[in-house]
Amino acid sequence: MNFKAFVTEETENGFVSNVIERTLDDLPEGDVLIKVLFSSLNYKDALSASGNKGVSRNYPHSPGIDAAGIVEESNSDEFSVGDEVIVTGYDLGMNTSGGFSEYIRVPKEWIIKKPDNFDLEESMAYGTAGLTAGLCVRKILLSGVKPVDGEVFVTGATGGVGIIAVMLLAKLGFEVVAITGKDTETDLLLSLGAKEVINRSEFEGDIKSPLAKPRWAGGVDAVGSDILSNLITATHQRAAIACCGMVGGVNLNTSIFPFILRGLSLLGIDSAETLIDVKKEIWNNFASDWKLEKINDQIKDVGLEELFSEIDKILKGQQIGRVRLKN
Numbered sequence: 389m390n391f392k393a394f395v396t397e398e399t400e401n402g403f404v405s406n407v408i409e410r411t412l413d414d415l416p417e418g419d420v421l422i423k424v425l426f427s428s429l430n431y432k433d434a435l436s437a438s439g440n441k442g443v444s445r446n447y448p449h450s451p452g453i454d455a456a457g458i459v460e461e462s463n464s465d466e467f468s469v470g471d472e473v474i475v476t477g478y479d480l481g482m483n484t485s486g487g488f489s490e491y492i493r494v495p496k497e498w499i500i501k502k503p504d505n506f507d508l509e510e511s512m513a514y515g516t517a518g519l520t521a522g523l524c525v526r527k528i529l530l531s532g533v534k535p536v537d538g539e540v541f542v543t544g545a546t547g548g549v550g551i552i553a554v555m556l557l558a559k560l561g562f563e564v565v566a567i568t569g570k571d572t573e574t575d576l577l578l579s580l581g582a583k584e585v586i587n588r589s590e591f592e593g594d595i596k597s598p599l600a601k602p603r604w605a606g607g608v609d610a611v612g613s614d615i616l617s618n619l620i621t622a623t624h625q626r627a628a629i630a631c632c633g634m635v636g637g638v639n640l641n642t643s644i645f646p647f648i649l650r651g652l653s654l655l656g657i658d659s660a661e662t663l664i665d666v667k668k669e670i671w672n673n674f675a676s677d678w679k680l681e682k683i684n685d686q687i688k689d690v691g692l693e694e695l696f697s698e699i700d701k702i703l704k705g706q707q708i709g710r711v712r713l714k715n
């Protein structure tokens with residue numbers, strides 16, 4: 389059987405992507421064949437589609453770290469033909485042919501049955517970006533930070549992770565300060581629940597002192613580098629910051645003082661390798677107590693052929709909200 393897939397190839401002129409026909413024999417071995425109805429675009433997919441060997445070593449390759457669809461063949465007792473399932477992370481879209489395709493074949497351990505009160509289309513409004521925002525919030529809550537403790541920040545606030553973190557923290561009652569490079573999106577961020585929006589330029593540059601006036605009870609950081617370094621200097625006692633991204637750079641300039649004098653917790657998030665039971669917990673939360681009423685307003689739906697321009701936009705930091713792939 390032939391199907392369509394977005395495939396990136398390494399050529400003499402660099403990495404080139406096309407939508408081409410593939411066959412089921414092109415897919416890797418695996419327990420379960422899934423017809424992909426929806427996927428979504430994440431920053432990592434854009435890196436994979438541009439030949440970043442830290443993400444995908446072998447080409448030709450189909451990116452797509454997310455997929456939601458229907459089981460078509462199964463060698464596992466846990467999954468039956470017709471089951472509606474979600475796959476995010478692990479090796480999907482990295483070195484295993486990913487969700488930018490009409491079919492994937494994956495190990496059973498990567499698969500989650502869609503929760504009740506949640507449809508596959510909605511799941512890919514969240515995708516890995518949403519899962520990551522959820523994991524950040526989960527760790528902040530587990531560390532004991534509560535809405536009464538004060539303001540929490542979200543960096544990269546208009547991006548995929550950021551926009552969902554803003555909505556989720558606001559829903560849970562936190563005073564959210566959105567930090568963004570896009571002044572044009574202030575009204576959007578306020579409408580999603582931020583109580584204040586600050587331009588990220590205020591946090592750029594070297595840290596001035598290892599400890600600044602305390603402001604933050606916690607935060608979700610998707611950008612890293614100077615911005616995170618500066619935010620770390622200005623936390624209250626027992627604050628917790630979840631860090632997941634590096635669009636601003638990979639370095640961190642900090643000292644031991646925020647940790648030993650203010651008890652700061654810096655919480656690392658790796659959504660891809662998160663234990664499957666924790667992923668299930670987050671999906672169940674989004675299907676119930678954490679359901680975000682405005683999530684569908686922040687989605688752009690595209691087909692495989694439209695991914696090219698969206699990948700370009702996410703690499704330039706110009707994406708607002710989420711891009712969902714509909715096959």
Ligand SMILES: NC(=O)c1ccc[n+]([C@@H]2O[C@H](COP(=O)([O-])OP(=O)(O)OC[C@H]3O[C@@H](n4cnc5c(N)ncnc54)[C@H](OP(=O)(O)O)[C@@H]3O)[C@@H](O)[C@H]2O)c1
Pocket residue numbers: 429430431432516517520543544545546547548549550567568569570588610611615631632633634635636637657658659660702703704705706707708709
């Ligand atoms: N650790 C994990 O498990 C995990 C999972 C998912 C994503 N991530 C990472 O999290 C980050 C965000 O992912 P995403 O899917 O949300 O990407 P995204 O949609 O492109 O959002 C990133 C946002 O960061 C801001 N930004 C862009 N360039 C910047 C720069 N040079 N300096 C500071 N801010 C900048 C922009 O928002 P504003 O204009 O509003 O500032 C942009 O929209 C990426 O690094 C991604 O790899 C990690």
